[in-house]
C-alpha cells in the first residue's frame with residue numbers, strides 16, 4: 177500500500193449520475209485482506225474487487241458534496257462503499273444507506289451501526305438462533321463484531337465467554353463489555369482444556385471469527401444440537417497453507433449446524449436492526465469500543481494491524497470529522 | 499471379534515418383561531467402529547454402548563419367540579437393536595418398529611426400509627432441502643445410504659454424481675442406480691480437478707459420507723448457498739490422527755450450511771417414509787443393492803470389510819431366513 181497525492185477538481189463531471197463524496201470515517205475490515213487474494217467462484221459476490229494501482233475501496237461514512245442521482249443531495253450523510261481517499265466519486269449503488277440518526281457518533285456507522293453491527297446481529301440472532309440460558313463462546317471477542325455478539329448474548333440471557341489476544345482485551349471483555357468470562361488464547365497452551373474449564377457442560381453456540389486451532393478445539397467441546405455461525409476465520413487469511421481442522425466428525429456425533437453467512441445477505445434487516453440497537457445505545461445498555469487512527473497516511477498500518485490484533489475494538493480511520 | 503458357542507434355554511425368564519428374539523438378518527454399519535472407540539460427550543446418545551467380552555449389538559430383523567411385553571407377541575417380525583447372536587433376549591425398548599409389510603424382502607429392513615433408508619431420507623429431504631435442478635454430489639455412493647441418496651436426487655429432478663471405490667461400483671451407479679455420472683475416487687489424483695470436470699457450475703448439495711480429502715476438495719467446488727448434510731466421515735473412523743480439512747473458509751465465501759445429523763432424531767418420520775418409499779419399491783422405481791454374507795461366523799469379516807469398501811451395496815448378514 178502506498179500514499180499517492182494528486183490535485184483534483186471538486187466537481188461532478190457534466191451529465192454524470194454519480195455522487196461526489198467527502199470521506200469522513202473509513203473502516204478497516206478483515207475481509208479486505210481476502211479481496212487482495214483471488215477467491216474462486218466469489219467474484220461479484222457483494223464486494224467491489226481491487227485493482228492494483230487504484231485506491232482501496234472499503235466501508236466508510238461520507239458527506240455528499242454533489243449528487244447526479246436523485247436519491248442523494250448535497251449535505252446528506254451516507255455509509256457504504258467508498259474509496260480510501262479524501263474525496264471520492266462513486267456510483268450511487270456504492271452507497272448502502274443514508275444516515276438518519278446523528279445523535280450518536282458518526283464513526284459508529286463504520287462499526288456498531290454499520291457493517292460489523294449488522295454482522296453481529298445477523299450472525300447471532302438470525303443464524304445461531306440463540307435461546308436463553310445457552311452457552312456462547314466468541315473468538316476475536318473484543319473486535320468490531322465480537323464485542324457486540326457478547327453483549328447480544330447477555331441481552332438474550334446466555335452465559336458468554338470470549339477469547340482475545342491480550343490482557344488489556346480480556347479486561348475489557350470482563351469489565352466493560354459484560355462477558356461472563358474471558359481468556360487470552362495466546363497464553364493457553366491447550367485450548368481444549370481451557371474450553372472444558374469455561375464450559376464444563378459444553379458450548380451451544382460458537383460465534384466463529386478465528387478459525388484454525390480455535391475451531392479445532394471448539395468442536396471437541398460443542399453440545400448436542402450446537403450451532404456455529406461462521407462469520408470469519410481471520411487466523412487463516414494470511415496463511416498460504418491454511419491449518420487443517422481435524423475434529424469435524426463431531427459435527428455428526430453432536431449434530432451440529434455450522435453455517436457460513438455474509439452480512440450482505442441480511443441488509444434488508446437494517447431498519448429492524450436500527451430499531452433494536454439505537455435505544456440500547458442511547459440508554460447505555462450496549463457500549464462500543466473503537467480504536468481511532470487519525471489521517472489517511474495511518475491507514476495502511478491500521479489495516480495491517482488487524483491481522484496481528486493491534487486494534488482494541490473497532491478500527492476506524494478518521495479522514496475528516498465533518 | 500471372536501465367535502463364542504454356548505448352550506441356552508429358549509425361554510423367557512419367569513416374570514421378565516423382556517422379549518426373546520430369533521435373529522434373522524443383522525446389519526453391518528459403519529458407526530459400529532466408532533462405538534468401539536470412546537467419543538466424548540456422546541454417551542447414551544441413541545446407540546447402545548459396547549462392553550468388551552459381550553456380544554456386539556447392532557440393527558437387525560428378528561422374529562419374536564416369546565414376549566414379556568404387551569407391545570409384542572410371538573410371531574411378530576420386528577427391527578431395531580439386537581445382538582450379534584442366534585437368539586437374543588432384549589429390552590422391549592431395543593425394538594424400534596414392528597414390521598407390517600412383508601411383500602418386500604425382509605432383509606430390506608436392515609437397509610432401504612431400515613436405519614440406512616431413514617438416514618438417506620432424513621439427510622437428503624430434511625437436512626439438505628433439495629430443489630429441482632440442483633447439482634448433487636454423493637460420496638460412498640454405492641453403499642447402503644449413498645445409493646438411495648442418488649435415487650432420491652434423481653426423483654427430485656437433480657443432477658447427481660457419485661464417487662465410489664471400484665470400477666464395479668461405478669458401473670453400478672451409472673447403469674443400475676441411475677446416477678448421471680460416477681467416478682472411482684481411488685483413480686483420481688486431483689479430486690478438485692475431477693469435481694470441476696463433473697460440476698463446472700459447482701455443487702449445490704454434497705451428501706457427506708466420506709470426510710477427509712473428499713470434503714477438502716468438495717468445499718472448493720461448492721456453490722453459493724450450498725448445503726452439506728454431514729452423514730458420516732468413514733475415511734476417518736480408523737485413523738488415530740484424522741486428516742485436516744483446510745478449505746473451511748469457503749463456508750463463509752459461499753455461505754454454506756454444513757449440518758451433522760443423526761438418523762435417530764428423525765425416527766418419528768418413519769411412517770411417512772414408508773408411505774413414500776414402499777410404492778416406489780413395488781413399482782421398481784427405486785432399486786436396492788444388497789451384499790449378503792451368510793452365517794454369524796462371517797460377520798466379523800463382513801463388518802471389517804466396510805472400512806475397505808469390500809461390500810457392494812448394503813452389507814447384510816444372514817443368521818436365519820425365517
Ligand SMILES: NC(=O)c1ccc[n+]([C@@H]2O[C@H](COP(=O)([O-])OP(=O)(O)OC[C@H]3O[C@@H](n4cnc5c(N)ncnc54)[C@H](OP(=O)(O)O)[C@@H]3O)[C@@H](O)[C@H]2O)c1
Nearest residue numbers: 206295319320321340341385407408409410411438439485
Ligand atoms: N461474514 C461476514 O459478513 C463478516 C462481516 C464482518 C466481519 N467478518 C469477520 O468477522 C471477524 C471479526 O471481524 P472484525 O471486523 O470484528 O475484526 P476485529 O475483531 O475488530 O479485528 C480483528 C481481530 O482478529 C484477531 N486476530 C487476528 N489474528 C488472529 C489469529 N491468528 N487468531 C485469532 N484471532 C486473531 C485480533 O484480535 P486478538 O488480539 O483478540 O487476536 C484482531 O484484533 C473476521 O474474521 C472477519 O473476517 C465477517
Ligand SMILES: NC(=O)c1ccc[n+]([C@@H]2O[C@H](COP(=O)([O-])OP(=O)(O)OC[C@H]3O[C@@H](n4cnc5c(N)ncnc54)[C@H](OP(=O)(O)O)[C@@H]3O)[C@@H](O)[C@H]2O)c1
Nearest residue numbers: 528617641642643662663707729730731732733760761807
Ligand atoms: N448420521 C447417521 O445417522 C448415519 C446413519 C447411517 C450411516 N451413516 C454414515 O453414512 C456413511 C455411509 O454408511 P453406509 O451404511 O451407507 O455404509 P456403506 O457405504 O454401505 O459402506 C461403507 C463404504 O464406505 C466406503 N469407504 C470406506 N473407506 C473409505 C474411505 N477411506 N474413503 C472413502 N470411502 C470409504 C466404502 O465404499 P467405497 O468402495 O466406495 O470406498 C464402503 O463400501 C458412513 O459414513 C456412516 O457412518 C450415518
